[in-house]
Amino acid sequence: MRIGVLGAAGIVPEALLKPARENPDVDIAAIAARDISRAHEFAAKHRVPEVHATYEELLADPSIDAVYNPTPNGLHGRWTLAALAAGKHVLCEKPFSANASEARLVADAAEAAGLVVMEAFHYRYHPFTRRMEELLASGELGEVQHIETAVCFPLPKFSDIRYNLSLAGGATMDAGCYAVHMARVLGGATPTVVDARAKLRSPEIDRAMTASLRFPSSATGRVRASLWSSDVLRISARVVCSGGELRAINPLSPQFWHRLSVRRGDSRSVERFSHRPSYAYQLEAFADAVLRDVPPLTSPADAIETMTAIDAIYEAAGLRPRVPTS
Missing domain, CATH: 3.40.50.720 (NAD(P)-binding Rossmann-like Domain)
Incomplete structure (x- = not known):
């Protein structure tokens, strides 16, 4: 190819x-x-x-x-x-x-x-994410009750295109799309947005966003994203279940460093995964989709669901959803 x-x-x-x-x-x-x-x-x-x-x-x-x-x-x-x-x-x-x-x-x-x-x-194709999905789908941790995802990192260069409204910028579009997508993956469905609060860098441009969610199962959720906030660096996921809990540190790029902590009742364990780059798994998936007709996990249909949630977050925060660059 x-x-x-x-x-x-x-x-x-x-x-x-x-x-x-x-x-x-x-x-x-x-x-x-x-x-x-x-x-x-x-x-x-x-x-x-x-x-x-x-x-x-x-x-x-x-x-x-x-x-x-x-x-x-x-x-x-x-x-x-x-x-x-x-x-x-x-x-x-x-x-x-x-x-x-x-x-x-x-x-x-x-x-x-x-x-x-x-x-x-890319994170979606790494064994780290696959394992989180497997643990939740197996039922061994019980029913999912609450999901928290956060993608926060510092971007103090305010001339960066990610702060440019005309280029569909904003923290929710950048860091936040990961946090929203991961919440969807871990929740197994697209949530509704209950409320959202933005911190602005300039009119209509969010430098940070926090949103509360509710899933069809009645599980609750919370996503946090920022390019400039007091959450200087936080890339994590937490899923509270009726019989246990999982906590993930750096599920986005586990090739650099990561940790998956799993609690089953009173028992706790830590799991580690390959340091092979998440991008390598992603490119393999793309080649499989093109050359071998293997449906990708991050399909256009999946993207519609993510963008629907992002639009709803902006609206709940009193901001306009982004528009294509003219």
């Missing part, structure tokens, strides 16, 4: 180039960027063989089978739709789109084209 890259974003080496080197199914064939000199510099540094002058030119290349879309949030939908129109499969960075309405447009286009579109929630 020959992949073209839409943009020289900072995430590209870690998320795509490094795992591709160990994956025999994948060849990173080309890159395009808004600044062609930057594209040439990136290609030379990372040994990408071909540079296209524009995104459109890359999408028109008949030798490209799929694209990786790490453009800013507000452009995800536009370039995923363009890639589908050009007959390419897409691995799209999170969040999948600017809002739920745009996610539905992309989902419909992917279905009509018969092509794979997969959202890049």
Whole structure:
């Protein structure tokens, strides 16, 4: 599978180039960027063989089978739709789109084209997350009663695009999409939003968000996300069940460090997992979806549910859901 890259974003080496080197199914064939000199510099540094002058030119290349879309949030939908129109499969960075309405447009286009579109929630494919799901689904901890997820890290560079409303920025769109998605995965369903409170960096741009949730099972939930708050660094999940509890530290990138603590009644244990990068598991899943018709876990249908919850959080906090970049 020959992949073209839409943009020289900072995430590209870690998320795509490094795992591709160990994956025999994948060849990173080309890159395009808004600044062609930057594209040439990136290609030379990372040994990408071909540079296209524009995104459109890359999408028109008949030798490209799929694209990786790490453009800013507000452009995800536009370039995923363009890639589908050009007959390419897409691995799209999170969040999948600017809002739920745009996610539905992309989902419909992917279905009509018969092509794979997969959202890049890399943690979802790591054995750490699979194990949490397995523990909860087995019933050995009893019924799920309460779920807490948090993704908080400091981003004091306020000129960063993640603080840019016109590019569909905000803490809930960045760190928060992970926290919301993880709550959905651990809860086994999409919750309703009970209330939400935002801390603002500028009008309509949240630097932090806290939301209370309720799941169809009547379990409660709470998600926290921030790019700048008193929660300087917190990447965690906690699930309280009727017969036990699990606590996860750094479930997003367990290759760096992680811990899963499990309480069953009065018994406690700690589990550890592979330090193989979560991005490597993700790229394998994308290749399986494209080459072997294995449905991805982070499908367009899954993305619609996440974006629906994110829209509801913004509305509950008195803010507008994001819109695509015009």
